[in-house]
Amino acid sequence: MAMLPLLLALVHGALLRAAASEVAGSCPSDTSEEPSASSLADLIVSEDEDELPLHLLQRRQKRRVKEYREAMKASAGEEASSKARWPPPPFDFEDSGTKYSAFIEDNEESRPPPLTPMVVRSSPKRRRSLDLHFNAVMASCGSRLSDPSRCTKAVEQSSKKVFVQLHFEARTDETVPPLTNKEAKSFEDRFQELVLGDSKRVMLKSTKSEQYAGWKSLVQNGYMAMRPVVPVALTNEINKLNETGASSWTATYDASFIKVSVAKGKSKLGFTMSKEEEEQMKNDTLSMLQEDLKQFSEEELSKSAYSQYFDVRENWPECKPVTTHVRYQTCNNCWSHSTALITESRLCIQTHGRFNGPQAWLSQSFIAACRTDGHDYCNGGSGLLGFRTVSRWGVPTGGPDYRGNIQAGVQTCYPQVLPHDTQVHCPGACSPYTRYPRKLDQDLFYVQYEPRALHPVGSQVPYLVKKALMTEGPILLGMRIYQDFYAYQSGIYRPVKKSWNLYMGGHAVTGMGFGPGYILAINSWSESWGIRGAFHVAPDAIDFGYFLPGRPLGALGGSPYPMPLPRSR
Numbered sequence: 001m002a003m004l005p006l007l008l009a010l011v012h013g014a015l016l017r018a019a020a021s022e023v024a025g026s027c028p029s030d031t032s033e034e035p036s037a038s039s040l041a042d043l044i045v046s047e048d049e050d051e052l053p054l055h056l057l058q059r060r061q062k063r064r065v066k067e068y069r070e071a072m073k074a075s076a077g078e079e080a081s082s083k084a085r086w087p088p089p090p091f092d093f094e095d096s097g098t099k100y101s102a103f104i105e106d107n108e109e110s111r112p113p114p115l116t117p118m119v120v121r122s123s124p125k126r127r128r129s130l131d132l133h134f135n136a137v138m139a140s141c142g143s144r145l146s147d148p149s150r151c152t153k154a155v156e157q158s159s160k161k162v163f164v165q166l167h168f169e170a171r172t173d174e175t176v177p178p179l180t181n182k183e184a185k186s187f188e189d190r191f192q193e194l195v196l197g198d199s200k201r202v203m204l205k206s207t208k209s210e211q212y213a214g215w216k217s218l219v220q221n222g223y224m225a226m227r228p229v230v231p232v233a234l235t236n237e238i239n240k241l242n243e244t245g246a247s248s249w250t251a252t253y254d255a256s257f258i259k260v261s262v263a264k265g266k267s268k269l270g271f272t273m274s275k276e277e278e279e280q281m282k283n284d285t286l287s288m289l290q291e292d293l294k295q296f297s298e299e300e301l302s303k304s305a306y307s308q309y310f311d312v313r314e315n316w317p318e319c320k321p322v323t324t325h326v327r328y329q330t331c332n333n334c335w336s337h338s339t340a341l342i343t344e345s346r347l348c349i350q351t352h353g354r355f356n357g358p359q360a361w362l363s364q365s366f367i368a369a370c371r372t373d374g375h376d377y378c379n380g381g382s383g384l385l386g387f388r389t390v391s392r393w394g395v396p397t398g399g400p401d402y403r404g405n406i407q408a409g410v411q412t413c414y415p416q417v418l419p420h421d422t423q424v425h426c427p428g429a430c431s432p433y434t435r436y437p438r439k440l441d442q443d444l445f446y447v448q449y450e451p452r453a454l455h456p457v458g459s460q461v462p463y464l465v466k467k468a469l470m471t472e473g474p475i476l477l478g479m480r481i482y483q484d485f486y487a488y489q490s491g492i493y494r495p496v497k498k499s500w501n502l503y504m505g506g507h508a509v510t511g512m513g514f515g516p517g518y519i520l521a522i523n524s525w526s527e528s529w530g531i532r533g534a535f536h537v538a539p540d541a542i543d544f545g546y547f548l549p550g551r552p553l554g555a556l557g558g559s560p561y562p563m564p565l566p567r568s569r
């Protein structure tokens with residue numbers, strides 16, 4: 001028994017190193033959106049900064065706050081004109097003005113895998129080579145002397161034809177279900193806008209073969225990226241399967257799906273793990289479990305040791321105002337939303353309900369902006385990143401609403417930033433847009449996590465997971481997300497096996513309990529999604545695994561934390 005903590009600490013160290021090396025293994029869409037070198041250098045926490053104590057780092061960042069204030073001021077003006085709604089509909093990204101151009105990068109590192117050879121298949125007859133379309137574009141745009149308006153017209157015309165052809169192929173290959181006319185129309189519009197915006201860049205490449213490769217990747221990837229996030233046919237299929245008993249959940253079609261592309265849908269995710277890390281986590285879990293087995297008595301290992309149903313929110317009713325929080329994620333930082341909910345819930349549980357009240361929100365934006373891996377605010381992160389960040393810097397209070405919840409009389413230090421603020425720096429002060437009376441350093445909640453990552457291999461994992469939920473509170477779950485997840489309404493989710501239910505990416509959500517055949521989880525897509533923001537998921541769909549924060553230290557001898565301020569009015 002005495003050896004166990006040491007062993008865990010060693011394994012944990014290995015996991016942390018794995019997380020630190022994630023920079024290299026993050027997904028291509030992350031690397032493709034890196035800002036220019038100078039601004040990137042400004043944003044990342046450099047090696048020396050990483051060694052500085054918090055107050056020095058904060059001093060250094062004071063100047064960044066100024067920048068941030070200016071940005072906030074600029075955006076506050078825009079915000080006032082758009083009508084404030086809370087909670088927002090699940091897939092209203094509040095950036096309807098966003099253009100799709102430059103969405104697809106094709107620098108060396110992020111170039112997609114070799115494209116399928118453009119063979120003209122014998123059947124069906126209408127399959128044609130994309131070369132013809134490319135040649136038509138080249139004829140009008142290929143030389144530097146080309147007339148720009150003639151070129152634009154040629155791209156416009158060819159993009160229409162290319163869309164029809166790619167759609168025809170995708171239907172034949174069943175990577176896209178039948179679409180309604182309205183769906184197809186807005187899909188085509190998005191595709192055309194993308195191609196028009198990016199074809200100029202492609203045509204500026206120096207050799208014809210580069211132009212060709214760039215154009216082909218633009219139209220093929222663009223087609224995949226601009227598909228509707230959830231076609232009506234998909235929700236119909238799921239509900240049909242449920243009626244015949246072949247699926248355990250029901251779906252709902254949200255009217256906003258029609259204008260949301262797959263690419264935008266992906267921005268609601270943000271859990272990253274490379275194949276190597278996954279392999280490592282599997283190995284570590286398997287060796288760890290040998291030791292963990294000793295932790296359990298015979299009785300504990302029998303299923304009956306655990307209740308059938310468990311809900312963190314009901315088990316600690318005094319903390320319900322905190323554990324029932326549902327956040328609204330606007331870019332790829334699900335991991336920080338989950339970490340914030342886990343941390344505030346556990347603070348409440350550990351302080352026997354003292355960390356509580358309408359202002360007991362911790363700042364998701366601070367966690368994402370001060371991430372210890374040096375990536376940008378909106379980039380994906382690993383399952384341990386949030387726990388590492390909170391352990392390193394602490395975390396101040398921060399409402400889930402960029403309006404600071406001022407209207408609701410709720411004051412916090414660093415509320416969630418505006419949806420279109422994607423370049424947020426680690427703040428050195430509370431937000432200038434709240435009237436929060438405490439300074440940042442008086443408001444930091446220091447929590448020392450000892451996180452563990454558990455791959456869902458091995459029969460003991462469910463016991464460790466249940467034990468953590470029952471004794472400590474919420475945990476972080478890593479899932480692979482398919483298109484159908486966006487339409488979840490009720491029941492036990494597991495992805496439906498359809499060739500056109502495509503993989504979207506990794507996602508971090510918060511485990512809040514369990515029941516027969518499912519884990520109860522909270523998403524960060526507002527209360528308008530799922531069961532008021534919650535869902536039930538089959539354990540086999542939690543395929544990246546479980547990230548247990550471990551017990552925060554220092555909570556045993558009374559509370560070392562500054563408590564949230566009482567409500568001001």
Ligand SMILES: *[C@@H]1O[C@H](CO)[C@@H](O)[C@H](O)[C@H]1NC(C)=O
Nearest residue numbers: 242245247248249250490491
């Ligand atoms: C269909 O979905 C509902 C949840 O919406 C679930 O309760 C029911 O069990 C599902 N049907 C089957 C056959 O699994």
Ligand SMILES: *[C@@H]1O[C@H](CO)[C@@H](O)[C@H](O)[C@H]1NC(C)=O
Nearest residue numbers: 276277278279280281282283
């Ligand atoms: C995991 O274990 C397998 C089998 O023991 C081994 O072949 C593999 O190299 C290990 N992977 C890692 C990343 O340690």
